[in-house]
Amino acid sequence: AQSVTQLGSHVSVSEGALVLLRCNYSSSVPPYLFWYVQYPNQGLQLLLKYTTGATLVKGINGFEAEFKKSETSFHLTKPSAHMSDAAEYFCAVSDNNDMRFGAGTRLTVKP
Amino acid sequence: ETGVTQTPRHLVMGMTNKKSLKCEQHLGHNAMYWYKQSAKKPLELMFVYNFKEQTENNSVPSRFSPECPNSSHLFLHLHTLQPEDSALYLCASSQARVRQPQHFGDGTRLSIL
Numbered sequence: 658a659q660s661v662t663q664l665g666s667h668v669s670v671s672e673g674a675l676v677l678l679r680c681n682y683s684s685s686v687p688p689y690l691f692w693y694v695q696y697p698n699q700g701l702q703l704l705l706k707y708t709t710g711a712t713l714v715k716g717i718n719g720f721e722a723e724f725k726k727s728e729t730s731f732h733l734t735k736p737s738a739h740m741s742d743a744a745e746y747f748c749a750v751s752d753n754n755d756m757r758f759g760a761g762t763r764l765t766v767k768p
Numbered sequence: 769e770t771g772v773t774q775t776p777r778h779l780v781m782g783m784t785n786k787k788s789l790k791c792e793q794h795l796g797h798n799a800m801y802w803y804k805q806s807a808k809k810p811l812e813l814m815f816v817y818n819f820k821e822q823t824e825n826n827s828v829p830s831r832f833s834p835e836c837p838n839s840s841h842l843f844l845h846l847h848t849l850q851p852e853d854s855a856l857y858l859c860a861s862s863q864a865r866v867r868q869p870q871h872f873g874d875g876t877r878l879s880i881l
Contacts, residue, residue: 699875700860701858703870706868756869760809761810
């Protein structure tokens, strides 16, 4: 069975600071990994995904994530936070038969 | 505009009412999903349809009844709900046979009185 753990239900950064949202997974097969963002009163929007190939994946809005098999991690980063990045972020893992979401991390950006 | 439209956006109903949630997509996708999103909990997959056929019912109580008349439309019929059913219900779609929802609607916020 697969599972996802997002470390930290809330993360707060200053505008312009580095954003780091942590995600660890477990999977018995090579996983597909995803990050979604949810703005208030909206559904989830796909930020980026890892399937195969290059382990550093670039997504929309300047976000990127790196698949580290040895650490079973897929942390999301952005070099410089913007006020518009304030949202809830969800990590997910899939083996094409099942998809599991993490509980989410709420990102707050302080001016 | 996400390509997946859900109506209504908000719904308040009593425990004895019957109502339906609607989801529509015109992205050419053949798989559609219902998810339940409760505060501080991971998204819970409820139902999956591939080419109008239900391929998964994730142990959902029978007071939730899905309907998929075609690949573009998905309904969730509700009756005799419980207070713990209050949540955000999200519809999603993707290419068929790949259990990875690609596009989500903005959800229906359901409150049970």
